Every structure is written in C-alpha cells, then in structure tokens.
Amino acid sequence: MSLVDQIFKNKIANQSKLIAYGFERSNSGLKFVTILPDSKFKMTIVIGKNNLITTLVVDPVTNTPYTLHLSNSNVGGFVEGVRHDYQTVLKSIAEHCFDTEIFKNPQTKQLIEYVRKRYGDELEFLWQKSPNNAIWRRPDTQKWYATILTMDTHKLGVKNGHVDEIIDLRIQPGKMADLVDNYQYFPGWHMNKKNWYTIVLDGSVPFSELVERVDNSRNMNLTK
Template sequence: MEIDEIFENRKIIPERLLSFGFVRQNDGYHYAAPLLDGRFQMSVIISEQGKVYTEVIDTVSEYAYVLHRVAEAEGEFVGRVRDEYESVLAAINNACFERDVFKSSMAKKVISHVRETYGDELEFLWNRFPENAVFRRQDTEKWYAALLRIPKRKLGIDDDELIEIIDLRIISEEIPSLIDNKKYFPGYHMNKKHWFTICLDGSVPAEEIFCRIEESYRLAKK
C-alpha cells in the first residue's frame, strides 16, 4: 500500500507526534523504528504540513531497501518487511492523525460547533463508505446528524460535482413546508418522513444550520 493511501484524508496532530516518540527537527518530525529484529532501520519524516516520507536501510549493507514498496515483489522475506513497515505506519496514523474528510468551510464550522456545544465527534462507521460519518447523542446513542460527500445529482441537481451535505432529524409534520429542493432537500439515504438534507455550500447560513442541529439533537433524545 502506498503512503498516500494510508494517510489519505488524514490530518496531523503535532503534539501527538512528540508523545509517540517523534523528535522535531528543522525539516519536520523524525522517528526511527527497527524492522525484523534490527535487520533493517526504518526512518519516518513528517513535514509540518503532514506529508509523510520513509526510508528503510539494511543495517548490514547500509544500503536503502525498496522491495517492500514494489507491489510486484513477492516472497516470505519481503512480505515480512512489508508487514512490519506498514504496521509502523498504521500505528503512527492511528495515534498521530485524525480524519479530515470534509473540506468545506461550512462543514468545518459544523464539526467545530458540534464538538464545542455537545462534546461529540464524527464517527466513521462504514469501511465501504469512508466519506460518510455521523454524530450521535452520548446518552441515547441515537444519531442526530450525518455528514456525507455525494454527487449533486443524488439530490436531483443536474450536476455531477461532489458536495458535502448534512442530514438532520425533523418533526414529520414540518417536512412539507420545509422542503424546497433549493435550500432544503428530502433526507438523503434516510427516512424522508423524519430527516431532511442541507447542502454545506453556504446556501443555508451557519447559524440557521446550528439551530436545525439543536432541534435534531433534541429529537434524538426520544
């Protein structure tokens, strides 16, 4: 697996790098780990922007080893090197990075608002759909919001551009007067009698979205 694939849609948390064992230097954060009981030395450098670079050195020959990054390279030995190499990167990924799927300024405002107001973090529940996530109440464990990236066409808009959306709960009686297919859409991938969708493109102001989130949070208590 390529490095960019492992760290795709991930954001660096610098303070966690230091706790993990990285050392900050002029060109970024440095970390070293032995592979195969010291037969190889793996070096990891992470830039301030979160770009990850690696090198594996054969401690006997002191030459760089690269077969672990060649997809066509097979065999038990290279497989062991590759497994340990990827395990180190996976540990760094899990400990020092966080999900960064939603890029729009409105989505980031929503995530920050929910974190500060309700203390909740996005939960990415589906491996098959890594760009879908939910917020849920801690007391009832019910979802009150879902963030997704979908083509606009899924909402009935004649455009294949990807857009970030939020699904929220609503009292069913309010749906007919709310849905206008401009600012408010039928709940995408949700029960359309109880959920609706907002595009996080600025068509609905942040404060209005926050009020809708508050109502959805309240409805998730039942």
C-alpha cells in the same frame, strides 16, 4: 495507491502526538528514526508540510537505500520480513499520532467541532461499505438526529452538482413544505422525506442558521 497512502488514508498528522511519540524537528519536517527488528535496517519517517509523508529504509552494511519491500511483487522470506516490520512501524504511527479526517469541507469540520464542544457527541461510522458516511445520535435516547454523507449532489437536483458533503436533519412534518426550496433545503436524502431534510455543507446555509437547525433536530429526540 502506495502502501503509505493506504495506511494514512483519511488521516491528518497531530503534531503534539508526533512529538510525544518521539518525532524530532528537522529542516524537512518532523523526523523519526527507528531500527527494524529483524533486518536491523534503519528506517526514517518524515512528516513534512501539507501532511506529506516520506520514508527511507537504509541497509547499514552497504549504506544504501533498500526498496524491495515497497512492491508486493517482490517475495521471499527476507523482503517479506522487512515489509512486515515497515508496515508495523507505519501503522503504529498512524494509530498513535494521526487523527481521522473523513470529511473535508470547512463547514463540515466546523460543525463537527461545534457538536463536540456543545454536546460531547461524536460521529459514528456505522457502515463498512460506506466509510464516508456517519451519524449523530443522542446518547440518552439512542435516536439519530443527523447524518453526514458524501454524495453526488446532482442526485439532489443541484445545478452543476458534484461530489460533496451533506447533512440530513429531522423536522416536524408540518413544517417541511415551508422549508424545502430545492436550493438551500432539499428533501431528506436516503431518509423519510416526511421527517428529514437535507442541506449541502458548502456554505449555502449560513453556519449560525445551520447550528440552530442541528440543535432543533437534536431536541426532537428527547423521548424514546
């Protein structure tokens, strides 16, 4: 993975933030030009279509591209200084101009926006070793009411399963048997299967039904 890919992994450009940062519109996309402080090399960053990020570092003395900083195998005080300044610029842009986008499924993104607008709750990413997993909790009781996980749905018994995004939700134990059908609704993955069930966020459950079940799960956490 290239240095650019590492820094911008799971990031998506926010155009208004890019403009505020100093990016300008060009034929190839939004462009930002800066001077690296130690080397005085000119660095150009372009954010093109489909979040494509390209960079160019130019030696102003020779007016030619400089590329030694792109490989960690190239060492020495000067090249390491260029690499440090190059990374600093990119990390600043990633922090100030890009939004984190861990989850990719359209239904997952739609659900995240619904919860944010209705309740003001934000996903919490608790596990460093599982960066693609997150939880929602009620701020008043601190109890979880949903988890969103990325997993191989073969493990749920899904025919032709693949890596996908799922949600675990709470339910009253007495209602579990009537709900779980191992088609749309599955026993809770990595959760207490008496109190939690799982939905694959692939559209198999209509969004209107999904948000109703999220609401019900959240409302089960009214008491501490």
